[in-house]
Amino acid sequence: MPILSSIVNWVNTKRLHQIDLFRKYPYDVQRDGLMRLLGEAKDTWIGKKYGFSEIRTIEKFQERVPLSNYEDLQPVIKRVMSGEPNLLWPSEVKWFAKSSGTTSEKSKFIPVTQEALEECHFRGGKDVIAIYCQNYPDNKILTGKGLTLGGSHQINSYSNQSFYGDLSAIIIENLPFWAQFIRTPSQEVALLSEWEEKMDIITRETIRDNVTSLSGVPSWNLVLIKYILEFTGKSSLLEVWPNLELFLHGGVSFTPYREQFEKLIPSSQMNYMEVYNASEGHFSIQDEPDKDDMLLMLDYGVFFEFIPAGKVSDPDARALTLNDVVCGENYAIVISTNGGLWRYMIGDTIVFTSTSPHKIKISGRTKHFINAFGEEVIIENAEKALDIACSKTGAVIHEFTAAPIFMGDDQKGSHEWLIEFEKSPSDLDYFTSVLDNALCSINSDYEAKRYKGITLEMPTVRNMPQGTFYKWLRVKGKLGGQNKVPRLSNDRKFVEEILSLETAVK
Numbered sequence: 225m226p227i228l229s230s231i232v233n234w235v236n237t238k239r240l241h242q243i244d245l246f247r248k249y250p251y252d253v254q255r256d257g258l259m260r261l262l263g264e265a266k267d268t269w270i271g272k273k274y275g276f277s278e279i280r281t282i283e284k285f286q287e288r289v290p291l292s293n294y295e296d297l298q299p300v301i302k303r304v305m306s307g308e309p310n311l312l313w314p315s316e317v318k319w320f321a322k323s324s325g326t327t328s329e330k331s332k333f334i335p336v337t338q339e340a341l342e343e344c345h346f347r348g349g350k351d352v353i354a355i356y357c358q359n360y361p362d363n364k365i366l367t368g369k370g371l372t373l374g375g376s377h378q379i380n381s382y383s384n385q386s387f388y389g390d391l392s393a394i395i396i397e398n399l400p401f402w403a404q405f406i407r408t409p410s411q412e413v414a415l416l417s418e419w420e421e422k423m424d425i426i427t428r429e430t431i432r433d434n435v436t437s438l439s440g441v442p443s444w445n446l447v448l449i450k451y452i453l454e455f456t457g458k459s460s461l462l463e464v465w466p467n468l469e470l471f472l473h474g475g476v477s478f479t480p481y482r483e484q485f486e487k488l489i490p491s492s493q494m495n496y497m498e499v500y501n502a503s504e505g506h507f508s509i510q511d512e513p514d515k516d517d518m519l520l521m522l523d524y525g526v527f528f529e530f531i532p533a534g535k536v537s538d539p540d541a542r543a544l545t546l547n548d549v550v551c552g553e554n555y556a557i558v559i560s561t562n563g564g565l566w567r568y569m570i571g572d573t574i575v576f577t578s579t580s581p582h583k584i585k586i587s588g589r590t591k592h593f594i595n596a597f598g599e600e601v602i603i604e605n606a607e608k609a610l611d612i613a614c615s616k617t618g619a620v621i622h623e624f625t626a627a628p629i630f631m632g633d634d635q636k637g638s639h640e641w642l643i644e645f646e647k648s649p650s651d652l653d654y655f656t657s658v659l660d661n662a663l664c665s666i667n668s669d670y671e672a673k674r675y676k677g678i679t680l681e682m683p684t685v686r687n688m689p690q691g692t693f694y695k696w697l698r699v700k701g702k703l704g705g706q707n708k709v710p711r712l713s714n715d716r717k718f719v720e721e722i723l724s725l726e727t728a729v730k
Contacts, residue, residue: 231700235333236354243351246522250546250590255282258400258527261560268565269298269311286529286567291543291558293569294332301333304564307385310565319398320388321503334503336394340563341395344396344524348506351521355511358494360469368436369408373426373445376672387405391503408433419704427452435465439472444704447694449488453601461489474499476708477607479584484646500586504570505678508584517585518536519579522546525562530555533573533602536590543567551576554602556590573602591639592712596628597637597679599670601663602709609662617655620647623693623709627719629684639683643692643721644692656685689726696722 323332416422508518533554535541586602630660649655
């Protein structure tokens with residue numbers, strides 16, 4: 225595809241200059257972006273309510289518009305879904321991304337405007353290619369097809385005016401015609417909703433394609449890869465797709481899965497690249513191959529604010545702009561977008577690794593943590609500690625979740641870890657000890673609670689049978705694509721469900 229490559233290279237060069245601009249002038253780009261958003265929405269219901277037309281500064285915007293979460297916006301979103309125009313955004317809103325970021329029972333419907341699709345989600349996809357091509361100038365990624373493994377893609381009709389489904393389904397439905405030539409599987413297959421049927425058909429349809437890239441959540445891609453290898457009788461994915469060179473991943477940490485991917489795709493030429501793409505927007509891209517942080521993308525029609533994670537519940541907490549953040553602090557993200565979300569708390573937490581330019585790592589969720597005894601263990605702590613335990617014991621983890629064991633009459637508190645190993649440690653007690661020591665070294669609050677076992681006792685680690693989490697997700701109706709196992713919980717709901725499922729099987 226020499227003509228396509230030439231066009232892409234020309235477009236990429238122009239775009240990389242724009243990315244350099246917001247690297248150098250982040251605050252100015254964000255401020256100007258916010259003013260454009262306010263100008264576009266000034267005549268909407270929310271724009272009139274908060275006087276968008278009179279706002280000239282970020283400070284005035286923060287003063288007038290309150291912080292919000294989904295529960296705050298839900299009544300208005302329902303009106304938008306029913307076809308009422310000009311409420312949160314001036315243009316027609318007919319697409320809604322059904323959130324499936326957790327195994328929570330509750331669904332969220334996030335407005336996806338045409339502006340959000342074109343200026344945020346599609347631009348993010350094109351920027352991935354631009355940055356990848358800059359980092360790997362000899363790549364052959366556009367000589368083949370990209371296999372995107374999304375969620376349960378079915379599009380549903382809410383009313384005559386609006387439709388909902390996974391974000392990946394909405395993107396597929398709205399892709400420009402030329403994008404269909406560089407992606408696989410076919411749109412009909414990608415839109416299948418039954419995961420196990422879809423996995424089989426994807427395998428049969430794509431094994432003869434020249435697949436050069438994969439993208440999606442690591443856990444589900446791993447399930448697909450193993451299915452393909454079993455179907456074809458091959459031991460390496462490169463025997464199926466010899467020109468495969470990139471796995472574009474997001475949704476969960478790649479650390480627990482890297483060893484398994486490198487075993488099934490044994491090539492030093494295979495590249496891995498992380499993105500942070502949610503139903504609410506495309507937020508960041510890993511721009512340096514040798515570093516595991518991501519560049520915050522500042523010109524996608526998204527204005528960012530940040531609240532120190534420990535103050536999320538404080539009604540008087542001050543939201544910070546890019547000028548005020550520091551490295552190493554755990555922040556909850558607040559966004560205002562061209563999708564009609566205003567000062568919206570998405571529930572994710574991040575840590576800045578650099579403020580020149582602004583680079584981040586995802587540290588967890590505002591509601592996914594263990595803090596039953598004041599230990600404040602977040603997902604980043606858990607993943608680092610597990611990585612240390614695996615490194616010292618030779619174990620490989622497939623899936624895990626953890627929750628507190630609450631204090632009783634005759635017992636102190638502790639944590640319970642349900643772990644499904646790809647390769648089990650030879651000594652589970654030693655693995656548990658290393659995990660405990662690693663958490664103490666990483667988290668001073670956990671260390672204080674573990675001191676002489678005064679508050680917390682040694683954690684309990686359970687080696688779960690192969691397929692445990694898959695069976696649980698199947699029971700929950702959450703197989704496929706964007707569904708993820710909750711890593712940490714401050715109650716025992718998920719842990720008890722999984723344990724009861726195993727008891728029922730026995």
